[in-house]
Amino acid sequence: MEYFFCYIRYPGKPWKRGAFHHDHALLSYCLMKDKPAGDVRISVPHIAGGWFVAYFSKVNDVVYQYRDETGTEVEIMMARPEKVAFINRVIDY
Numbered sequence: 001m002e003y004f005f006c007y008i009r010y011p012g013k014p015w016k017r018g019a020f021h022h023d024h025a026l027l028s029y030c031l032m033k034d035k036p037a038g039d040v041r042i043s044v045p046h047i048a049g050g051w052f053v054a055y056f057s058k059v060n061d062v063v064y065q066y067r068d069e070t071g072t073e074v075e076i077m078m079a080r081p082e083k084v085a086f087i088n089r090v091i092d093y
Contacts, residue, residue: 006026008075014091019047024052026064039055040056053068054069054074
């Protein structure tokens with residue numbers, strides 16, 4: 001059985017496992033029909049309370065990105081843990 005998890009990567013950092021609110025936000029974005037051009041605002045409950053608000057866009061068939069409320073752009077994807085471990089080993093940060 002294949003299993004996928006949500007991973008995020010901040011600029012200049014390795015991929016790390018995302019939190020539940022990242023999973024929820026990415027899934028919400030991916031399930032949207034008729035996405036408008038440009039960034040799409042997604043708002044989901046944050047695990048620490050309050051709301052996780054970010055502006056999502058597609059980078060390619062696997063990787064997406066979001067811009068949080070501070071303006072930080074973060075890459076996000078669903079992947080198998082062994083694939084992410086391999087990527088983190090071969091990329092020199």
